[in-house]
Amino acid sequence: MNIDNIKSQFPIFSNKVHNNDLVYLDSANSSQKPLVVIDRIYDFYTKEFSNVGRSVHYLAVAATNFYENTRTSVQKYINAKDKNEIVFTKGATEAMNLVANTFGQKYLKEGDEVLLTELEHHSNYVPWHFLRKTKGIKIEFAEVNSDGEITIESIEKKITKKTKLIAFTHLSNVTGAILPVKEITELAHSKGIPVLIDGCQGAPHLKLDMQDLDCDFYAISCHKMYGPTGLGILYAKKKWLEELPPYQGGGGMIGQVKKNDISYGDLPNKYEAGTMATAQVIAFDESIKFLNKIGIENIIKHEKELIDYGQEVLKKNNSVKLVGNPKNKGAVLSFTIEGIHPHDIATILDEDGVAIRAGHHCCQILHDKLGLPATARASLGVYNTKEDIDKLNASINKCKKIFNTK
Amino acid sequence: MNIDNIKSQFPIFSNKVHNNDLVYLDSANSSQKPLVVIDRIYDFYTKEFSNVGRSVHYLAVAATNFYENTRTSVQKYINAKDKNEIVFTKGATEAMNLVANTFGQKYLKEGDEVLLTELEHHSNYVPWHFLRKTKGIKIEFAEVNSDGEITIESIEKKITKKTKLIAFTHLSNVTGAILPVKEITELAHSKGIPVLIDGCQGAPHLKLDMQDLDCDFYAISCHKMYGPTGLGILYAKKKWLEELPPYQGGGGMIGQVKKNDISYGDLPNKYEAGTMATAQVIAFDESIKFLNKIGIENIIKHEKELIDYGQEVLKKNNSVKLVGNPKNKGAVLSFTIEGIHPHDIATILDEDGVAIRAGHHCCQILHDKLGLPATARASLGVYNTKEDIDKLNASINKCKKIFNTK
């Protein structure tokens, strides 16, 4: 598959927005979907639909096989040891709630500390806040430096004897900083502390190798990874899935059910209560195939070129200021323009078909720290091109003109 | 829309199963999807895809409007007072976990009782079992009678001063019994006890009127209601949604986020953490339109004819025994054949393209009570016909022949 021509695989780009070509720069929010994925959903519903797992009829057997095939594909894609370490959830947010809830139930008590970073998305903070409320745990934040990075030192500084878990993002959805996740994990493990990685932004843009990373938990958002909405993945080491209690209760996750007691099913069923997002899981196999066809190395190379080019162009643009300047930066260009509020920027860019996001991007802690109530964010996907960056820049210039900014 | 010709709206029926026409009798598990729903998903992904809520660009605004339109459609369909009483979840199972978890957190303590029925699906039992484990609450079961019904008396008998909530199914997914939900709710309310109705089987087959029912919580499974997989709905009275704590934490459900505290967003955002099942919610609007076009009265009439016919035919068939004989029965025909195990039945029926389910249908408590490890279940949808019932019966006869049963 030729990466330069990849837009043609995404039907959305044959549509116009306000009579302009769509310049989609909101992939950190959610990526567009390649036709193969959309077609798979269509075909599954029109020709093969059935619920999985519990019926022995033809359609159910086929659906169950498709469903489990995706689990195997994901296992291979992220290099997990065992396919049963892959748990399907409704999103990365649920995956992180699952970890906080079950780990919290079993291992956290009053006074225990969970270490996050100032870069964290609310999805990797609010679930821990619940435990602060219900169990009296403490939450610490490793500090971001002036380049918008989290260093290994900033983590080390906040580890205490009471630290019971460290949870951090793989790639910041605001500054684009790629964290030294492997080093943090090694440090944590050297002190016997497990780690949860919020892989929402890591998964679409970086090579995933759970054996190399050695993290305990890794949360993925499939809709940011060229997959359907309503689907996420929790990778967790088998030992954790075996030790932790189940998260939701219902059909499919049980062993024996009696009036006075219930035993739970085996992995991964124990964590997949109720009817799952069958069609979405089955279609996600096509997302993985799509990624594999291009090859993650090619994606990384392509996106690196774009991010370098984007930084170069925006740094040259007077009165545009990039948010963060991390040495190791992925797919995200957040910026401000002097004297123009990000929401005004987004509205004006939209007129030209340039879709970006303005706001705090679910990172209020970081925005407080930066002293910015909001930022504008252009985020990249595999389909973006240098031309998209040029259009972004041209539209920024129009914006400045309207606001009489130099 | 002509109900006699409704199969043509469902593309699945133009496919063959083992060279036979598909006789789909597994709708209680998951219903097939009409073309309008499948097309909507396709169109949304190919022409309009964006995440909802947080971006101000064109696609995001349009998606947000579509998304909220579904909420309004659901509100009208179930006659809720306020659109913000509609919370989207990943399934009915999650909806019931949400209620058990949040109600349990706030209102249940050791020794408190939750009253269920012996008809309940594991999804309406396991979440309460979690509270039994963590909080020491007690679970009571109203007894099913020999016809497979739950009477108002059987509920009344189990209510004590410690009963804090009554949770029961609208329509049993095994015996087909339609519970006297309004009477149970009145009784409960007269004693100040709130009720949760498991509406998984009620929603696709019965008229839904929350004002008339007056229940506190009602859980719906969209994929059983001609909608996409990975989507459910929790209806809850506003006062509960305001009083109860949030269930999952993450993006979109917050008000202000500080390092030392967090405030939550307003309804329904407070309960919709993280990226939701955007495409599924948007497509579900077409399911509601589809149901409205036929008209629930017509559906009820059509399905009543089928269930009456089905009971008549199966009762006449020697050595077939129906499971339960409720006076008020909906869309489910569970049965056994003397000397033939349900799994063998399902395998043999499948060869003829007749898709049924065999097992305990996530109702082990009921099966224990009936002394049956498993039953065979033919369940109906709007697309079924008398011919389907005849084919079921013919296939049952083949089954008997193979097993030399009279």
Place this chain on the structure above:
Amino acid sequence: MNTKELYQEIILDHGKNPRNLGKTENYNKEAKGHNPLCGDKVHIFLELDENKKIKDISFEGSGCAISMASASILTDLIKGKEENEIKEIVRDFLEMIKTKENLENKSLTEDDITKLMCLSGVKQYPMRVKCATLAWHTLTSAIENKKEEINIEELD
């Protein structure tokens, strides 16, 4: 309608140099408003005299050009007006900004009408309507002595 028309000179001017910014000394009423979607914030301070007339008004806050301009124009316009009259103007403005073509209130001057109608462009930008109405809802809240911070998502 295009964004050049949305961001008229008056809006840019009020957005950049908001009138009545700060905290008026002798305020006796106040309220805070917040738009969690975009982070816009406004804090309104009122000095109501014994005749329920606004003797002084000011605001603090941060937000987009539209929300700042709206707060600036609002505070300028209602200074010296009486409570009931203000309620009428607020109602009129909120209706105009969402659905109606024009303002109906007869007591407004030509100049006031021109300024308010400047904001009418947001009608074409549904996600931005809340930016224009934030200060207005917050003012109502201040007059009515509401204790809680206004959350604009609930309103409109």
Place this chain on the structure above:
Amino acid sequence: MNTKELYQEIILDHGKNPRNLGKTENYNKEAKGHNPLCGDKVHIFLELDENKKIKDISFEGSGCAISMASASILTDLIKGKEENEIKEIVRDFLEMIKTKENLENKSLTEDDITKLMCLSGVKQYPMRVKCATLAWHTLTSAIENKKEEINIEELD
């Protein structure tokens, strides 16, 4: 392959009138197996003598024709055999039922082979393979003195 061929006379016969049903009196090993998907259950009782030969074997349980027939044929077949020989037969059977065309074990009689090959039809019915293997896994568990109930979902 059709279901008439799957449900051969031998299977129907063993399914309806399973041999060795009940609880043998002097058992010294036992194990339970369970298939949570369909609810099939089997409980195997063994009497192993000092030479590790099976002196007696029986089972209790409930399930479909295939699982009952499989348990019945199994128990019939291994009575009197020695532990290591049995392990070989189990391995051979499990391989055959999933992938291989034929049985390889040389010690089996014509008649035994015929009976076991009767079950080979389930290969075409992937959801039913576990029905055929439940008793076999449970037997292994009994011989190995495993304490926990076998959950067939984990295996195969």
